Amino acid sequence: MxxxxxxxxxxxxxxxxxxxxxxxxxxxxxxxxxxxxxxxxxxxxxxxxxxxSIDGLVDALLMRWLERLLGEMVTALEHSRTARTGVRALTRAYLSFVREHREAGMLLHSSRADRLGMTQAARLRDAQEARLTPMAAWVAHHVEKGEIAPLPVPLIESLVLGPVVGAARRWLTFGDIDLDEAARVLPERIWRSISAEPE
Incomplete structure (x- = not known):
């Protein structure tokens, strides 16, 4: 260089x-x-x-931190043996990331990030394909093994990430959620929603 x-x-x-x-x-x-x-x-x-422009700078900043967050999530999944432990690892990785990088977490969960996600979802997905593909493959692998219910991947993604994102937003906005408690409680609740095992 x-x-x-x-x-x-x-x-x-x-x-x-x-x-x-x-x-x-x-x-x-x-x-x-x-x-x-x-x-x-x-x-x-x-x-x-x-x-x-300033918008280009902020978009680049969002992409930078989104890539880092997705990278930590993929690493968490890759180091887990089962779907259940993967859900636990992914939940903890997400919440730890938000705790350790509070300012970036605020930006990633901001209305601006939401607007970018809504208006440029395809571009964001394409830009993060290297991170998202391993996550989709991980889900498909565990569906095939009979651990995760055979649901569409976007629905599984919503069931897993919805509660985690919600808890992170609540902590960032109001501070009335204990992230350690969320990391203990959420994985099992999330697991029940995607598990192929009967209740």
Whole structure:
């Protein structure tokens, strides 16, 4: 990598880190071009060169943290022997990620992230295919083994992630959920909803 490319990469990282800090300190309304350039010391032209707009910067920030979260979820699944232990590992990985990266968790669970997910779902799915494919394969494998009920993958995904995302949002927004308790209670409740075993 040339020195110019290294400088460009360092600028991108600085802008992304600064944008998250600005968001954490002031919320979505604080995320302006002026706020990010002032806090980072990076020129307006450089921000536009790398991201095209403040929206491009925020979208890149969301994609960065979504990729990290999905990576941790995939790793959790890959290290589990059974579907049941996989649900437990995935739930704990998600909640631990949100606890350890609270600012990024707030952004990933924000109305802006929801809007991006609604308007650009196909692009997001395509961009994260390398992370999502192993998760779908893991589900298909355990359905085939008779551990997970033979439901459509999007429905299984909703049954597994819905309660976890809900608990994370509640913790981030109100703080009235104990994440340790959620990590203990949710996996078994989720497992019952997708298990192929009769009740």
């Amino acid at each position: 040339s020195p110019k490319q290294q400088r460009g990469e360092a600028t991108v990282e600085l802008l992304l880190d600064t944008a998250l800090r600005v968001y954490a300190e002031g919320g979505e309304q604080a995320l302006t071009v002026n706020a990010v350039t002032k806090a980072s010391g990076v020129s307006l032209g450089s921000l536009y060169h790398h991201f095209g």
